[in-house]
Amino acid sequence: MRYLPLTPADRSEMLGVIGAATVDDLFVDVPAEARLDGPIAGLPPHASEMAVERHMGRLAAKNLSAGAAPFFLGAGAYRHHIPASVDHLIQRGEFLTAYTPYQPEIAQGTLQVLFEFQTQVARLYGVDVANASMYDGSTACWEAIAMAGRITKRRKAVIDRGLHPHYVGTARTMAKFTGDTIDWKAPKLEADCDTAGLIAAIDAETSCVVVQYPDILGRVPDLAAISDAAQAHGALLIAVVTEPVALGLLEAPGHLGADIVVGEGQALGVGLQFGGPYLGLFGCREKFMRQMPGRLCGETVDAEGKRGFVLTLSTREQHIRREKATSNICTNAGLCALAFSIHMTLLGGEGLEQLALVNHARAQDLADRLAKVPGITVLNGAYFNEFTVILPSDAREAVRALADRQVLGGVSLGRLYPDEEDLARGLVVTATECATAEDIEALAAALEGVLA
Structure with missing residues (x-):
């Protein structure tokens, strides 16, 4: 039995308030060719549970899995x-049941985990502060671009050719609604990064320069040189790290002049999982902290002088008025962040x-x-x-x-x-x-x- 709490009159009243004639008007931004106008062709209207299991099993058998x-x-x-211990630990009841610390005083375990996670990310990235995670690397990248715009009061992002095209696509999609300009060209099959071309594109209108480290072709860009060029024009350097294990050998981007460092945390603790859920990492210099999206967990002492944890900064729209929020990202991928943190702890x-x-x-x-x-x-x-x-x-x-x-x-x-x-x-x-x-x-x- 479907749960339909709204009557036709309720729906009509709500549509009238927002100025929509029908529910279909809410989907006008979705291209017509991407919308269904009836049942999915070839999909039976119903089947028994056993029949569905057998059918799905036959489909799954066609895959060539990673292992x-x-x-x-x-x-x-x-x-x-x-390590097997990662999956074992994240399934403990106290972690599975405490999703988001809306009542921090009774979610001390969750807050401590996020505090430790932030510390690990900040040290890995070589930055002063990191937030309590985001959706994935691509959305974290866009949030960094938007953050740079708020800081510099500029609307042009110069993106290196070597940034993952899916990250570029995410930025372009979001920029349609913010008025930001995304300056990017596809890479060339060359052994070296086009550092000179990237630096030449930076001007007085540039809010940020976005560089993947290592880039989509596996090359390692010269972040220090790019940072110097960005600073000379008053722009911020955003470094994007899709493979966090690389920072076990490569110098941390924050130590090379990056103002904001973002990336994907999937490689540690999370697994491939058919493309998600993944884990967005986000860190920056302390002076930019108040413009950082998401939230921060901090350490304090309680009334009895005992160590405790609090939500130090909550700039997302679930915590404050939407127009005051730095982002409408409304989760922190808590379980994936926990898996990342446990794997990092096991490694040291x-x-x-x-x-x-x-x-x-x-x-x-x-x-x-x-x-x-x-x-x-x-x-x-x-x-x-x-x-x-x-x-x-x-x-x-x-x-x-x-x-x-x-x-x-x-x-x-x-x-x-x-x-x-x-x-x-x-x-x-x-x-x-x-x-x-x-x-x-x-x-x-x-x-x-x-x-x-």
Whole structure:
């Protein structure tokens, strides 16, 4: 039985107040071709539970899962080993039941977890302060752009060619409603980042410069040089980190001049999970803290002098008047943040560095082996665990052929940039600690067969 609390009269009154004739008027921003005008074709109107389970099982069996084959996908979503203790701990009742600390005095455990999480993110990013998480990396990136606009009173974001195109797409979508200008061009298949071109695009109207570190092709940009150029024009530098494990080896962006650092936390504790839920990370310099979206958990003492935790800053629209909020993001991905924090705690500083060293070593082994495959050119000179190779033909065809051979061989740039023919031969490959020597040999052998 459906629960319909509103009568037709109630709905008519509500529509009248907001000036809409029908409920359909609320969806005018959704393109007509994307809206259903009837039942989904080919989908039966009903079936038994057992029949649905069997059908879904047959569909699932068609997938080639990450753990069932040599796996070299990355480009913003990474397969790392997650200790079993992470999943065990996040399922404890006190964590599953305390979602959002609306009543902080009775949610001390949740607040402490978020406080520790913020501390870990701030140290990882090399910034003064981090918030209690966001939806994912792409929305965190946009929130950073919006924050830079509030700080500088400017509306132009200069985005490096190497920023993930999905992040660019998110920024462009949001900018339609804010009036911000997004200055971005697709990358080129070049070994080095176009730092000179990026710096040349910065002017007196620029609110921020957005740089991915490492970038979508696996290259490592010179953040310090870009920071100097941004500061000379009164703009902020936003660094975007899609692979947090890289910071076990690379210098923290905040130490290289980044004013705001954002990114995706999925690689630590969260897992691939078919694309979500993921975890947005967000940190900045202390002087910009009050313009930061989301909320902050702080440490204090109670009336008895005992250690306690509070919501120090809550600038999201659920806590204050909407027009005063810095963001309408209304969750903090608490369970994913907890998983991230537990994984980070299990690793520790030395463990994260060791994990990063293993990742880089596996990527070096992979690059050396692929360089021996006839017709393949390794693009990058410097990289962490991800780099780009150039194939003699469209990489999309090679990826499909590799999957037919039970190898998940990378992310084709043609898929990420379907309108850029110059990028079609590019293939982004990633080797984490989960890639074995046998997996690397399987990919190389499969590529030799596919490209023969």
